[in-house]
Amino acid sequence: MAETTTADEPTRRDFLFIATGAMGAVAAGFVAWPLIDQMSPDATTLAAASTEVDIANIPEGQIITVKWRGKPIFISHRTPKEVEEARAVALNELRDPASDESRVQKPEWLIVIGICTHLGCVPLKNDGPFAGGYFCPCHGSVYDASGRIRQGPAPYNLAVPVYKFTSDTKLTIG
Known part of the structure; x- marks a missing residue:
């Protein structure tokens, strides 16, 4: 007899992990941007x-x-x-x-x-x-x-x- 496998349905916990990771990436971008931007030459240069x-x-x-x-x-x-x-x-x-x-x-x-x-x-x-x-x-x-x-x-x-x-x-x- 052949068994059928089914993919697990996404759970609420999976959604929270993905959403938390995405928000962390956005927050890291906001923190890193001023540090990267200050390395650019100023207008007089x-x-x-x-x-x-x-x-x-x-x-x-x-x-x-x-x-x-x-x-x-x-x-x-x-x-x-x-x-x-x-x-x-x-x-x-x-x-x-x-x-x-x-x-x-x-x-x-x-x-x-x-x-x-x-x-x-x-x-x-x-x-x-x-x-x-x-x-x-x-x-x-x-x-x-x-x-x-x-x-x-x-x-x-x-x-x-x-x-x-x-x-x-x-x-x-x-």
């Missing part, structure tokens, strides 16, 4: 995520400094001679090999983060043995007109931030 710079009034051969995310950004309007000298350097002469072409979007404009890669000092602009280069007086790191390390203890080139030209006279960093 989001506003500083990018900055727009008018480069129309920067004469050739001059370097200006703007601030982005609390860091100095060097914007250099390089002369044709500086560009030519930067491109003529053999990559095997460099400690941190990088071509000038890989560091710029337009040959006449170099945009780098102005923080020495040795100990985080701010190098001096248009200083050192390389025309249009940078010199960090703290420990003697010397960078060329492409922001590449040439002498001293710094291990890497000056970093290039994310940037784009929005027009011939406007630059957006970040």
Whole structure:
């Protein structure tokens, strides 16, 4: 004789377990949300995520400094001679090999983060043995007109931030 099995009907206790679990999950969400939300950046941080710079009034051969995310950004309007000298350097002469072409979007404009890669000092602009280069007086790191390390203890080139030209006279960093 074949026995038939029947599924147990849900009881009131099963309903209470499910309802209690669901309410606990909702309560946990309400408790966790403020903790998760406070980790988001505030409005001032989001506003500083990018900055727009008018480069129309920067004469050739001059370097200006703007601030982005609390860091100095060097914007250099390089002369044709500086560009030519930067491109003529053999990559095997460099400690941190990088071509000038890989560091710029337009040959006449170099945009780098102005923080020495040795100990985080701010190098001096248009200083050192390389025309249009940078010199960090703290420990003697010397960078060329492409922001590449040439002498001293710094291990890497000056970093290039994310940037784009929005027009011939406007630059957006970040």
